[in-house]
Amino acid sequence: MMVETTAPPPSSRLNYKRLELKRCLPAFLSSHKTLFALLWIAAFASVFLWKRNPIGAGFAVFWRGPLRPMPQLRPVAFNLTDFGAVGDGVTVNTEAFERAVSAISKLSKRGGGQLNVPPGRWLTAPFNLTSHMTLFLAEGAVILGIQDEKYWPLMPALPSYGYGREHPGPRYGSLIHGQNLRDVVITGHNGTIDGQGQTWWKKYRQKLLNHTRGPLVQIMWSRDIVFTNITLRDSPFWTLHPYDCKNVTIRNVTILAPIFEAPNTDGIDPDSCEDMVIEDCYISVGDDAIAIKSGWDQYGIAYGRPSTNILIRNLVVRSMVSAGISIGSEMSGGVSNVTVENLLVWNSRRAVRIKTAPGRGGYVRHITYRNLTFDNVRVGIVIKTDYNEHPDEGYDPNAVPILGDISFTGIHGQGVRVPVRIHGSQEIPVRNVTFRDMSVGLTYKKKHIFQCAYVQGRVIGTVFPAPCENLDRYDEQGKLVKRSVSQNLTDIDYDF
Numbered sequence: 120m121m122v123e124t125t126a127p128p129p130s131s132r133l134n135y136k137r138l139e140l141k142r143c144l145p146a147f148l149s150s151h152k153t154l155f156a157l158l159w160i161a162a163f164a165s166v167f168l169w170k171r172n173p174i175g176a177g178f179a180v181f182w183r184g185p186l187r188p189m190p191q192l193r194p195v196a197f198n199l200t201d202f203g204a205v206g207d208g209v210t211v212n213t214e215a216f217e218r219a220v221s222a223i224s225k226l227s228k229r230g231g232g233q234l235n236v237p238p239g240r241w242l243t244a245p246f247n248l249t250s251h252m253t254l255f256l257a258e259g260a261v262i263l264g265i266q267d268e269k270y271w272p273l274m275p276a277l278p279s280y281g282y283g284r285e286h287p288g289p290r291y292g293s294l295i296h297g298q299n300l301r302d303v304v305i306t307g308h309n310g311t312i313d314g315q316g317q318t319w320w321k322k323y324r325q326k327l328l329n330h331t332r333g334p335l336v337q338i339m340w341s342r343d344i345v346f347t348n349i350t351l352r353d354s355p356f357w358t359l360h361p362y363d364c365k366n367v368t369i370r371n372v373t374i375l376a377p378i379f380e381a382p383n384t385d386g387i388d389p390d391s392c393e394d395m396v397i398e399d400c401y402i403s404v405g406d407d408a409i410a411i412k413s414g415w416d417q418y419g420i421a422y423g424r425p426s427t428n429i430l431i432r433n434l435v436v437r438s439m440v441s442a443g444i445s446i447g448s449e450m451s452g453g454v455s456n457v458t459v460e461n462l463l464v465w466n467s468r469r470a471v472r473i474k475t476a477p478g479r480g481g482y483v484r485h486i487t488y489r490n491l492t493f494d495n496v497r498v499g500i501v502i503k504t505d506y507n508e509h510p511d512e513g514y515d516p517n518a519v520p521i522l523g524d525i526s527f528t529g530i531h532g533q534g535v536r537v538p539v540r541i542h543g544s545q546e547i548p549v550r551n552v553t554f555r556d557m558s559v560g561l562t563y564k565k566k567h568i569f570q571c572a573y574v575q576g577r578v579i580g581t582v583f584p585a586p587c588e589n590l591d592r593y594d595e596q597g598k599l600v601k602r603s604v605s606q607n608l609t610d611i612d613y614d615f
């Protein structure tokens with residue numbers, strides 16, 4: 120196991136402020152007198168503010184300083200409290216959210232409406248969004264998902280999965296949900312949507328649930344969707360799940376869940392989506408930070424909607440259980456034209472992974488990875504073709520996926536155990552893989568750490584560590600130096 124650290128490495132620009140704070144705090148608090156005085160002032164002031172503002176917003180205001188005015192981004196803006204909501208963390212505010220959404224749905228012809236969520240802890244059961252809506256979370260605003268599953272409506276299985284991901288039949292819906300929408304924005308001054316997933320993870324482990332857990336935010340069959348300047352945390356299941364959507368932007372979003380024992384808390388799962396940008400995000404969760412998908416085996420093949428034109432850049436991610444950026448394993452509708460650039464993966468099990476299996480069908484192609492940094496990662500680049508999880512026995516084992524046209528340029532880092540493990544097979548060979556400008560610092564200086572099987576492709580210029588024999592060698596000018604005669608050589612060692 121790797122060393123546990125709470126702060127990202129200093130190389131992460133996004134988090135350098137946090138580090139600064141960490142360095143300054145201990146010195147400041149070292150004097151007991153200072154601490155005592157601070158506590159006194161805190162207690163006094165919070166009582167004072169509590170009285171002035173009985174809805175509980177006082178706490179948030181006190182802890183976070185004066186409330187930043189919320190910008191008006193739509194012709195009409197509502198305050199959640201106008202609909203009777205109480206931000207005390209106890210009152211269930213589902214009806215207030217529903218009334219607000221209903222009011223906004225009547226404004227669609229006039230540019231839509233904005234719902235401001237003020238500081239406070241706004242407990243709610245799942246509710247639906249509407250088109251032409253902006254949900255604005257103030258600094259200190261937290262939307263809390265109710266933990267009792269009785270409040271979570273069941274929905275039909277996703278057509279491209281044919282199955283709730285964990286149980287047959289219907290599945291729980293998401294805390295914040297939308298179907299057939301246009302022009303939806305979820306933004307704010309870094310307010311939070313908190314799924315309070317702890318009870319769900321526990322019940323899942325104890326096998327007390329009869330249905331697949333719900334995502335935190337799920338938007339289906341929609342377009343022109345924007346998520347920015349917010350924090351999403353502790354989702355019961357996948358955190359942000361855009362399903363069969365077009366034109367989705369996710370920018371400057373923080374996604375958090377415990378790195379262990381928060382099962383399936385993927386950060387973002389673009390699923391049969393087209394034209395997506397994910398940028399400037401920090402993601403540290405209990406499963407894949409991002410997993411691009413497009414349906415599962417025979418159901419995904421029948422649904423036939425690929426994920427395509429996806430740009431992922433300027434991210435800092437962490438995954439101790441799975442990988443930073445994954446494609447698959449459900450990719451039966453196909454995945455193509457994905458670019459991942461300027462990515463830092465730190466203290467993780469795997470950095471980038473493509474996973475699939477016979478039965479999936481579909482394809483993964485035109486995938487470009489550029490400027491990736493691995494910092495203390497066990498396995499850097501992984502392609503796995505025997506990820507044998509199937510919805511039921513109805514899959515076609517002859518439906519083999521096609522993998523190819525994958526390039527890796529500018530791969531650097533340190534503390535990596537196995538930099539590359541591309542495990543193609545006779546049925547699913549990996550074609551046309553390119554490595555260029557790669558030099559990765561290793562944990563152990565062993566041979567066979569650039570592991571390959573059934574891979575065809577090339578290395579251009581010098582690559583460290585020494586690449587596998589399966590790949591052709593080219594010089595920096597792109598001239599063939601040596602053609603490989605052993606593309607199907609198998610040198611894979613999972614023990615290492």
Ligand SMILES: *[C@@H]1O[C@H](CO)[C@@H](O)[C@H](O)[C@H]1NC(C)=O
Binds near residue numbers: 176189199201237
């Ligand atoms: C929303 O209403 C609450 C309670 O009335 C109030 O404290 C807050 O200032 C309002 N916020 C906005 C942005 O109007």
Ligand SMILES: *[C@@H]1O[C@H](CO)[C@@H](O)[C@H](O)[C@H]1NC(C)=O
Binds near residue numbers: 245246247272296298
């Ligand atoms: C949300 O909308 C979907 C689709 O219209 C519907 O099936 C579901 O019942 C709605 N959920 C809630 C909580 O209203």
Ligand SMILES: *[C@@H]1O[C@H](CO)[C@@H](O)[C@H](O)[C@H]1NC(C)=O
Binds near residue numbers: 307309348349371399
């Ligand atoms: C990201 O969001 C935070 C919090 O809302 C904000 O302070 C910051 O300026 C945003 N950064 C960018 C680049 O938008």
Ligand SMILES: *[C@@H]1O[C@H](CO)[C@@H](O)[C@H](O)[C@H]1NC(C)=O
Binds near residue numbers: 309349350373
């Ligand atoms: C937003 O809030 C989260 C959680 O509190 C924090 O980790 C993150 O650094 C904040 N983001 C910005 C840009 O301030």
Ligand SMILES: *[C@@H]1O[C@H](CO)[C@@H](O)[C@H](O)[C@H]1NC(C)=O
Binds near residue numbers: 328
């Ligand atoms: C699951 O089903 C069993 C048997 O029908 C039932 O006793 C239990 O309450 C159900 N659990 C949940 C969380 O719905």
Ligand SMILES: *[C@@H]1O[C@H](CO)[C@@H](O)[C@H](O)[C@H]1NC(C)=O
Binds near residue numbers: 302366
């Ligand atoms: C994508 O969505 C954004 C936000 O709604 C919108 O401004 C933009 O025009 C959309 N782009 C296209 C090509 O529809």
Ligand SMILES: *[C@@H]1O[C@H](CO)[C@@H](O)[C@H](O)[C@H]1NC(C)=O
Binds near residue numbers: 306307347348371
């Ligand atoms: C995110 O926050 C930054 C800084 O406050 C702001 O410039 C930007 O417009 C915000 N993004 C959106 C979509 O509100």
Ligand SMILES: *[C@@H]1O[C@H](CO)[C@@H](O)[C@H](O)[C@H]1NC(C)=O
Binds near residue numbers: 427428429430456
């Ligand atoms: C590939 O995706 C990018 C966005 O990341 C887009 O600009 C480009 O047009 C797409 N290429 C093709 C051939 O569709």
Ligand SMILES: *[C@@H]1O[C@H](CO)[C@@H](O)[C@H](O)[C@H]1NC(C)=O
Binds near residue numbers: 461462463492
């Ligand atoms: C490479 O990515 C890192 C972030 O991981 C960024 O700081 C750096 O500027 C990027 N380099 C280039 C040439 O874009």
Ligand SMILES: *[C@@H]1O[C@H](CO)[C@@H](O)[C@H](O)[C@H]1NC(C)=O
Binds near residue numbers: 525
């Ligand atoms: C191999 O993949 C690269 C992209 O990585 C692409 O530009 C090239 O056309 C592909 N070659 C063949 C023969 O398909």
Ligand SMILES: *[C@@H]1O[C@H](CO)[C@@H](O)[C@H](O)[C@H]1NC(C)=O
Binds near residue numbers: 605606
């Ligand atoms: C390697 O295996 C693939 C398919 O599994 C086959 O098409 C190819 O001819 C083999 N190459 C060599 C050099 O044997």
